[in-house]
Amino acid sequence: MSEESLFAIKMAKMSDAELKNHIANKDDYQDFAILTAVLELEKRGIPVENGEEIKQELIASETTKKETVDSSKQENNSFSNQSTALYSTKSIFIFGALFSVFGGGILMALNLFQLNKKNNAFYVIIGSVVYSFILNYVYSFLNLTEKVAISNFTSIDAIFTAILISVVSSLTGVYFLYELFWKKEIPSTTNYRNKSIWKPVVIILLINLVSALILLGSGDFPLK
Template identity: 30%
Template sequence: MSVKKSVLEAKKNNELYIYIQPGSRFVAKAIQYSFDILKQRGEIFSEEETNRITELIENKNLKDNQESIREETWDKNSVEDKSAIELFSQLSIWGFCIAFGVIIGSILLAFNLKKLNKPKISIIVFSFGIIYTIFQFYAINYLEEINFVIKRQTFLFSGIGALILHYLFWENYIGKEISYRKKSIIKPLLICIVIFIPILYVMIENK
């Protein structure tokens, strides 16, 4: 997100103080500019307050960098060009894998491959999703039987499956350099919600 110092310089001191408050939602650069402007205007900060703001800026910088890396890694090839092919993004597929299971992520990726005229690979990806989901179910049950329970093991297995979909199938059969428009996830999200709400209800009732 681009931040112009001149915009912040036009603000009053009480407005700038909002930027440097604990729990500030603003990006690191905006906080840093606000802090610098306030000091230039003669505002005095204690050593404790200075350390707090410095730590806030450092934490925000770390978070901003992590978000930037995540976007570059997963959605770096998405574009706004309306002539580009419309595909479910890499980040969307990863998110559906974690939230609803690898089988759902594989369906989205299979859709992409079918749209790219790769029906055979599309079937292979969908089959992988089914096989991996079965493997995940038995693997987790086995680990529980031998009392070797990994914290958040469902998410761990889903994450591994998502990585396989990305590195084995997306990169090899869609490619690292393809440019595409992000396809809306609203429809598959609604379908997943409709499917999973009854399942969750039954699971809760049976506890």
């Protein structure tokens, strides 16, 4: 039961004299208690001197208090958000363009984990994997698999074509994840501290370097 309801029940049990005492000694009681006393007396048909003026004053006071509390909550939330470091949307798209939709999805998922939105973080990871499988199928269906393969990097035109196809398809996937998950959870107007992207970039580059060395050792990496 709300505090307002409890006040109303309590005031309804008081005598007229007790209610008038609340009004006469306003400094000793809460504003809402005084307002409830005025309303209860009016309900009983007992006129209250300057009743309307008292009600307006008390209602204005309660409204001001509520606005102050709401403002304080917003400031606390804002401070909490700004104290959280997240990868920016721009970083996520750049990372996705450079290192595939799965790379962009990982950054997005890390942000969601940071905000304790674990379910959506897992959905983003699953979505990244599913999109990657679908993309491989589309490449195969459209005979694009060879064009985006490292083994096909035999000329400037081939490299440019592979990069263009990869970037466009990856950005499309990141955009879908952004619209389905990130945009709904984190409005664009929300402010956060930007988290440095260099650590994940270095990790991905090291992984790619190791992969390239393995391909080089196996003889599958194009040298000409």
